[in-house]
Amino acid sequence: MATNSDTIICKLGGIFTRFGMPEELMTDNGPQFAAEQLRCFAAKCDFRHITSSPNFPQSNGMAERAIKTAKWILKQDDPDLALLSYRSTPTEPTKESPARLLMGREIRTTLPVLKESLMLKWPDLETVKMNDAKAKQCYEKYYNRRYSTKTLPPLSVGDRVRIKTDEEKVWTTTATVQCQEATPRSFTLETGCGGTPRRNRRHIRLGDQELIFPLEMDISQPNDPNEQCGPVGQYSSATRRNMVVYLHP
Template sequence: LALYGSTESTCVIHKLKATFARFGIPEQIVSDNEPQFISEVWRNFCATCDIQHITSSPHNPQGNGHVEWAEQTAKRILKQEDPLLALMSFRATPNTSTSISPAELLMGRKIRTTLPTLQKNLRPKWPSKTSIREKDKAAKEQQAYYFNRRHGVKDLPVLRPGDSVLLKLDGESQWKGPAKVLMESTTPRSYNVSRDKVGERRRNRRHIQLLPEGVQEETFTTTTSPNQPTQKVQHCRDSDIPVEAVTMQPTITRSGRVSKPAVRLDL
């Protein structure tokens, strides 16, 4: 957990070097597509340290959910009266899915905190990595199952290179296009698409709509949904519309009496 005075690439790299000096260089780094993670300085840093940099789908925070959740946890810790004590308590608390604390996973032993404990509980003992992976996988699958069932999630059709598609982000109200699918991206459910005057972009599958077959590509450039075909509207003058004669029927009350409108004095 490190506080950044700036979001520039040089500041982020400086903080990461301090972490690497303590724990070593990781093989992979997963991040979003913020400017500090796509700069030339960052690419050179990853190449020098032999780190594989993986980015999530643009405009899709769900694809980087574990990082978003870790960020929320870090913010809650920093809001405590004693952030360092709160951080120690977090690292010593067992995970609900694996029943193992972060400290045990990293150092192979429980750490001593302000809570009383026996000395034998602090002796080094590495947990079973196979059991931890199985429990973690089962917990994630269960969470995904209930989330998909609650929100009615369905798998979208797979796109192929050359397909004509439309694009729309969450904050936009209209589908834009047409665009062409170039290839499937390395990240799950992501595609590289190309659009005139915009160039190549990477988009998540939920931001891509397959253009129906037999429909001209210009049809849906300004419509809000590709499932709503455009309709041809014919403008008519009022004189062209035939008017049928309408006979006014008298109003009859429940007792059978004919109700006549009151005649008022028109001054």
Template sequence: MPDRPWQRIGTDLCEHDGKQYLIVMDYFSRYIEIVHLNSITSANVIGKLKNMFARWGIPTEVVSDNGGQFASTSFREFASQYGFKHVTSSPHYPQANGQAESGVKIAKRILKQPDIFLALMAYRSTPVHATGSSPAELIMGRKMRTIIPVHPDNLEPEWPNLDLARKKDAHAKLNMRTNFNLSHGARNLTSLSVGDKVRLKTDKEKHWNDKGVVVSADYRNRSYEIQTNHGIFRRNRRHILHTGDEPWESLPTQEHVIIPPVSEPPEKCLNRNIAPDSTTPNVKHNRSIDVPTNNNSSQDTRDIPSQGYKTRSGRLVTKPKYLQDYVS
């Protein structure tokens, strides 16, 4: 939680009913701004942000995704001119800009209401569970007057207990992080160094196909720039596999089938009723087993030659390709 209101804000674009909106949320108070955009150009977005800054002041840090409106040269010049730090989340990793993503969900619910402005006032004047205070109280130091009757004394400016708000906010975030990590099986990944050889894969891709080398690292945001044959890509640590790592995702998708050795010569198993296994009660075990005619009676099925053999009935038996690849 930042030290003061409007110190760090998250911004994002959303579409509702065919219209584009700019969503801005304050990390400290959860105060939300919803602005309609006639166009989604950088110039239009910058103009709307300037209007907000004139009302609330210039924030210290603005967090956004890597959309063209925020990655343009004009937006970099805007950040330099107004003196704020522009931080972008890793591509294909919206969790890094979670506050703005949360603001988009809230904004879409507000935009569905019959009276958008009453709905917006209702959100701003309602205490947030994480802090125990309303966004209006934390950003303005006073409650808002809405259509709900309220005593005039309750509208007197009075800052809420900020220490208590910070403790409640930290507790709520810890619970959310713990629950998310447990439900998604999250684990800590080791940091990478410049020069490490890695592979890349986003959540929408199935295999670690792209190879590259780490050329820069942002350890605070767990974001890295990777030099590949296709250019330089920025990725979150979650989408990077170090060549020394051996997670289950890196294994081939085809299952490894290991044939256990038989404890008896194959010919002793012919026409013998095998006792049913408790783990496979529905499998019938009273079938005859075809075995190759081979002088070595102790040979198991893993010694099947790659060119195959013929059974006594004339059927050709060959070793499957995946067994040739993975079982010696």
């Protein structure tokens, strides 16, 4: 199936007809979502379209998790029955099934069930929101503990920074903060060559912070054989390969 902008708009139109138009639509930065057709469609349907941070799928974690669940369902012997089971099973964060949250009642499956449970009975949405918030706080707590995360210093417009992605090894590209995007922890930057990349705070480091060279880079060796090594050359090779160099804008 084609994944161009026209196909996306057609599928979204069917969803909006069935469930109503949303106030906000969040996607990744695929070319089909950045096209002019989708911007016009968003203006026509009066919803706000925001995108996640480039090169950082974790910022769009809800969609990534939904894709993982959909792939698991499609691998089952009977995908329709697997989807029915998923929709009728209460989730851990909300303590309610997707079917009851959407329709206000449970749906009948192949398992025996009392007729009373199929009657219309809306859940307490405030309790659902509270349970969901508690679960997310718990996830955040254990994630931060496992990966020893730390709070990064805030950024302001005009700050000189260095940027990289997870695939790059060193913080070599310099840039200036232009503005903060609607997505949390996402910033638009301006590089020295005129580019305006957008990066998550994870991929941005203030210009006066430390720059750690990779292990395979020997910073003591000059490009010119006749050039004298600086103070770094006074250290052993093992020490040089683990040195932290402080850079100032």
